[in-house]
Amino acid sequence: MSGTLLFVHGTGARHIDDELSRLRAGLAAERRLRDVRVHGVAWGSAVGPAALDVTPVLPPRPPGPEPAAEVSPADIAVTEWDLLLADPLLELRMLAELFDPGPSGPDALDKRLDAMALPELGHVDRATLERAIAEVRDAPETTDAALAVGDAADPELCAAVARAITATALRTAPDAPIGRAGAVRDELATVLVTALEPIPEPAEDVSRGLGETLVRRVLRPLAARLATRSLVRRRTPLLDPATDVVRDVAFYLRRGAAVRALIAAEAARVEPPVVLLGHSLGGIAAVDLLSGPDRPGSVRLLVTAGSPAPYLYLMDALDHLRPGVPGAAFTPWLNVYDRADRLAFCAARVFPGAVDEEIDAGVPFPAAHGAYWDQPRFHALLAHHWPE
Numbered sequence: 001m002s003g004t005l006l007f008v009h010g011t012g013a014r015h016i017d018d019e020l021s022r023l024r025a026g027l028a029a030e031r032r033l034r035d036v037r038v039h040g041v042a043w044g045s046a047v048g049p050a051a052l053d054v055t056p057v058l059p060p061r062p063p064g065p066e067p068a069a070e071v072s073p074a075d076i077a078v079t080e081w082d083l084l085l086a087d088p089l090l091e092l093r094m095l096a097e098l099f100d101p102g103p104s105g106p107d108a109l110d111k112r113l114d115a116m117a118l119p120e121l122g123h124v125d126r127a128t129l130e131r132a133i134a135e136v137r138d139a140p141e142t143t144d145a146a147l148a149v150g151d152a153a154d155p156e157l158c159a160a161v162a163r164a165i166t167a168t169a170l171r172t173a174p175d176a177p178i179g180r181a182g183a184v185r186d187e188l189a190t191v192l193v194t195a196l197e198p199i200p201e202p203a204e205d206v207s208r209g210l211g212e213t214l215v216r217r218v219l220r221p222l223a224a225r226l227a228t229r230s231l232v233r234r235r236t237p238l239l240d241p242a243t244d245v246v247r248d249v250a251f252y253l254r255r256g257a258a259v260r261a262l263i264a265a266e267a268a269r270v271e272p273p274v275v276l277l278g279h280s281l282g283g284i285a286a287v288d289l290l291s292g293p294d295r296p297g298s299v300r301l302l303v304t305a306g307s308p309a310p311y312l313y314l315m316d317a318l319d320h321l322r323p324g325v326p327g328a329a330f331t332p333w334l335n336v337y338d339r340a341d342r343l344a345f346c347a348a349r350v351f352p353g354a355v356d357e358e359i360d361a362g363v364p365f366p367a368a369h370g371a372y373w374d375q376p377r378f379h380a381l382l383a384h385h386w387p388e
Contacts, residue, residue: 261294302332
C-alpha cells in the first residue's frame with residue numbers, strides 16, 4: 001500500500017513530533033503499511049491561538065483543603081505503577097519489612113531468575129530485559145525480601161520481583177510506551193510471573209495470602225491518596241478557562257476556517273491517496289472539512305480517533321452537518337474509540353456509512369485519549385480500510 005497518512009492533532013498540542021514518530025513506528029510494524037508516508041498538520045503552531053495567561057482575572061482560591069475527588073480502581077492501579085516506575089524495588093523493600101525471616105530464599109530465587117525462560121516481546125528487547133533481570137537479581141532489596149519471605153516460589157515474592165523487573169526494563173527500554181499503553185506493561189509483568197513458575201504449597205500454609213494482603217494494605221492506600229491528589233491537581237487545569245483544551249476549542253469554534261484551509265492545503269501537496277486522520281479536535285476539523293464544499297479530492301478515507309465530532313453533531317455545533325437538515329458525512333469513514341476515553345464517541349448510529357471500531361489500551365482517562373497510536377489493532381484497522 002502507498003499514499004500518505006495526513007495527521008491532524010487535537011487540543012493543546014504544539015509539538016507533534018512524538019505523535020508522528022509513534023504513528024510511523026506503528027505503520028512500520030504493520031507489513032501492509034510500510035510504504036505509507038506520515039505527514040502532520042501542526043495547525044496549533046501555524047494558525048492556532050497563542051499562549052494565554054488569565055491568572056490575573058481568576059478568582060482567588062478559597063482557604064482550606066481541596067474537596068476530596070472520586071478515585072477509580074483503575075486510577076489507583078496506574079498510580080501503583082507510577083510508584084514502581086519511580087522506585088522499581090519499592091515492593092521488595094516492603095516485603096522485607098512485612099515478613100519474618102523464613103528458611104530459604106536468596107540463593108533459590110537467584111537460581112530461578114537465572115533459569116527463567118525470557119519471553120519474546122516486541123516492545124522490550126532481550127538485552128534490556130536481561131539487564132533488568134540482572135539488576136533486580138543483584139539488588140540488596142531483592143536479597144532482603146527473599147530472606148524475609150523465606151520461599152523463592154512464594155507468589156507474592158515472584159509477583160513483586162516480576163513487577164520490579166518490568167518497571168526497571170520499561171524505565172530503560174528505548175521508546176517504551178509505558179504510560180501510553182498499559183497492556184504492554186501488564187503483559188510483560190504477567191509473562192515474567194509465569195516464567196518464574198511459582199510452585200503451589202499445601203493448602204494449610206497461609207503465608208502467601210497473608211503476604212499479598214499485607215503488601216496491598218500498605219501500597220494501595222498510598223496509591224489511592226496519591227491518585228486523589230493527582231485528580232485534585234488536574235481538576236483546576238481541566239476546568240479553568242485558561243487551559244489549552246478550552247482555549248483551542250474556543251478558537252476553533254470562532255476561527256475554524258483557518259484550520260480547515262491549512263488541512264486542505266497540506267492534503268493537496270502530499271502524495272495521494274490521502275488518508276486524513278484526525279485526533280480529538282482534529283477529528284472535528286477533518287469531519288467539517290470533508291463534509292463541506294472545499295473538501296480536497298485527494299482524500300480517500302477519513303479516520304477519527306478519540307473524537308467528539310458525533311457529540312457536537314447532536315448539539316448542532318458542526319460547521320456543515322446539522323441534525324434534521326439534508327446532508328451526508330464523508331465516507332468511507334473509520335471512527336476509532338476507547339471506552340475509557342471520555343472524549344471519544346461513536347459515529348455509525350448517527351452518520352450512515354461510518355464504521356465504529358473499539359480499541360482497548362488498558363489505561364484510564366486521560367491516558368486513554370492519547371494511547372491509540374501505540375495499539376497494534378489501530379494500525380491493523382488502518383491497513384484493513386486503506387484505500388486501494
